[in-house]
């Protein structure tokens with residue numbers, strides 16, 4: 001019987017797995033101690049204390065290749081795996097309840113796998129065990145979840161359960177792997193893949209095709225160069241083992257399969273021995289018998305999740321095998337016990353890794369060549385980091401902001417605000433002087449006549465005085481403070497949006513919102529005080545407005561342009577109405593409306609007449625609109641004439657020329673408002689914006705935030721990805737070269753039996769696994 005692993009060439013029959021890798025054979029020691037049932041050192045090493053355990057794990061570290069290869073594999077995983085870059089793993093397959101989880105947990109020393117009747121393993125679990133010889137803590141890390149170090153194994157178990165159960169019931173399995181690494185001073189360096197257990201028939205709530213889906217998923221993983229750990233329970237006939245059947249299909253010569261027989265304690269020792277000596281499917285790497293049950297106490301586990309269960313399992317196993325002399329009697333021919341299984345796994349993985357060294361190195365070389373070529377062609381070898389990209393983008397944006405501040409100052413704000421007030425003046429004129437609502441075409445308005453009579457009215461007419469005074473009051477009490485602040489704030493917001501659109505930040509939602517927030521923060525902070533200041537400063541105009549000749553002349557000129565523009569718009573609208581409806585039809589409708597209005601026809605009669613003349617309701621509406629525009633155009637022409645007339649040459653005649661007077665008021669309001677808007681809002685914004693921007697997009701960002709920012713732009717993401725891919729491949733190759741140099745030196749010094757390529761072994765006649773087991 002072999003309790004510890006045998007060194008290379010210690011025999012084994014090569015057919016029934018009698019050989020075992022690892023430490024020197026200590027069968028005799030085992031035999032002697034097996035008699036003393038439950039002896040602590042019976043199966044290879046002391047299990048009495050923590051130190052002993054760690055020492056044993058350190059001893060296991062005679063092989064560094066796997067560790068280094070796991071490091072390389074982690075680098076390659078960051079590159080984004082392609083088939084060629086995948087390094088070998090040990091794949092665990094077996095029927096449901098065959099004991100897969102128990103074996104894995106015995107290797108790890110903790111209960112951490114999902115448990116439950118409801119098919120809880122639904123995704124492959126890629127488990128990397130990392131030996132940390134000097135480490136004091138045991139912990140797990142999920143590569144893709146960013147949960148950090150999980151020292152509580154029940155929380156690892158919960159996370160695994162949640163991730164598995166997140167696969168929808170109707171799919172039941174998914175081939176998207178969960179990547180988990182466990183770091184501990186007591187685990188060997190291994191990379192294992194746990195898969196959903198094979199089922200015979202789908203359960204009540206499970207899809208019919210589930211059996212086939214699980215088999216297909218397992219088939220994907222059990223391909224070469226992976227090592228297969230085929231788990232079968234001793235209490236089930238080996239001929240019915242789904243794991244061994246699957247294994248045989250892909251590995252007919254039994255070269256890369258380890259048979260694990262669990263639940264050895266559930267059958268008679270003689271039967272258990274017969275299973276281990278099975279000749280039906282001979283495995284070069286052999287069969288290992290284990291008892292992986294965690295000791296229970298009164299039906300309850302006596303260990304908390306965070307207690308390392310390695311010693312408990314080993315003790316339990318030792319006491320079982322020790323109590324049955326049949327196992328000892330079988331001598332060198334069988335391998336039993338979890339510690340031996342661990343060693344075998346390490347040795348086999350190490351060997352497989354060594355076999356794949358050259359192939360992996362060639363694959364990395366090829367990938368690197370491609371990445372280097374692409375980097376040269378696409379980016380001319382220009383290095384780009386997320387940090388430099390952000391810094392450059394920020395500088396460029398600040399530069400364009402500076403240019404904007406130079407082009408948008410007081411004169412521009414003045415123009416903006418005056419335009420807004422011009423519209424208010426036109427609205428007031430329309431409301432109070434030009435009044436003829438579009439939907440009231442029946443009755444002529446008294447005001448229509450009055451406006452035509454304005455130039456000839458009495459100079460002290462109370463009617464016209466009241467009209468202008470009320471209009472002026474409406475204008476000054478419009479809420480100029482809020483209105484003007486709003487106009488400027490809106491303009492600034494729009495300009496900032498335009499700047500973003502013209503910058504690299506255009507492709508970055510994170511930066512866009514940072515700029516928007518910076519803008520809003522300053523504008524919101526200043527809004528109310530600016531509005532109040534402006535309102536206070538225009539207050540005097542609410543009571544008295546003195547007009548100078550110069551102001552009157554300028555406004556007289558300005559108003560003519562304003563009225564001409566208004567007239568143009570009226571005429572354009574009328575023209576486009578004619579084009580859409582047709583001149584003739586529109587003319588008919590207009591004549592109808594004008595006639596009805598002249599006759600002051602009641603609405604009911606008008607509808608009757610409309611129907612009789614065949615004019616539709618829609619056409620009538622168009623007719624009304626056209627009559628309104630025609631009237632408005634005539635009115636404006638009349639007022640243009642008045643403004644140009646001698647009467648409006650003089651500011652003393654302001655009641656005859658409301659358009660000019662209101663423009664003077666609008667001008668004064670604009671000038672005063674701009675003065676304060678400039679001090680209170682514009683200058684403040686220009687001063688604070690770059691600082692607010694730095695707060696949001698500058699030094700305070702973490703590396704991850706900057707990386708996430710840069711990756712928002714697909715072009716930049718591609719550039720950074722390719723560059724990182726190239727760098728990671730270079731790093732992997734560098735590590736690979738040092739591993740290969742180490743292996744070659746071992747070979748040349750005779751310290752290693754591991755050939756770099758099949759056939760390069762010292763004794764190639766021993767075959768692929770020659771001398772190892």
Ligand SMILES: Nc1nc2c(ncn2[C@@H]2O[C@H](COP(=O)(O)OP(=O)(O)OP(=O)(O)O)[C@@H](O)[C@H]2O)c(=O)[nH]1
Pocket residue numbers: 094095096097098099100101102103121196197262263264265266290291292293294
């Ligand atoms: N007596 C005994 N029971 C064992 C042994 N190994 C596992 N068991 C028990 O067998 C049952 C199934 O074991 P698991 O390790 O959960 O089996 P599994 O293959 O992972 O099961 P699924 O996850 O359902 O596919 C559990 O109740 C274990 O306690 C053993 O060596 N001896």
